Amino acid sequence: MKRIASVMYLHPNNQAEYKKRHDELWPEMAEELKNHGATNYSIFLDEATDTLFAYLEVADEQTYNQISETEICRKWWAYMAPIMKSNSDNSPVSKELKEVFYLK
Numbered sequence: 001m002k003r004i005a006s007v008m009y010l011h012p013n014n015q016a017e018y019k020k021r022h023d024e025l026w027p028e029m030a031e032e033l034k035n036h037g038a039t040n041y042s043i044f045l046d047e048a049t050d051t052l053f054a055y056l057e058v059a060d061e062q063t064y065n066q067i068s069e070t071e072i073c074r075k076w077w078a079y080m081a082p083i084m085k086s087n088s089d090n091s092p093v094s095k096e097l098k099e100v101f102y103l104k
Helices: 015-025 027-035 061-069 071-083
Strands: 002-009 038-046 052-058 093-096
Touching: 002 015, 002 061, 015 038, 015 071, 027 038, 027 071, 052 061
Parallel strands: none
Antiparallel strands: 002 052, 002 093, 038 052
């Protein structure tokens, strides 16, 4: 399994809305994540800075990355874009983190 971690950024005053939208994650989005190999997917919030920390595991990173080409993912990005920093294609601005320690 490949472990992937990244940070993303909310616009101010959107913490509750971000949580609400993920509490109500569309079933078809959850299914697509699983179809692309995402497991153990968690997102954490630093409330003081509106910074999100995402962690997930994938069997194959290339397969997982293909999710960005799906209609449901692009629809989800457009839905989330108003409440978080986003790129011109509505994908979240994110910064991948380098793993420096892992305890089995």
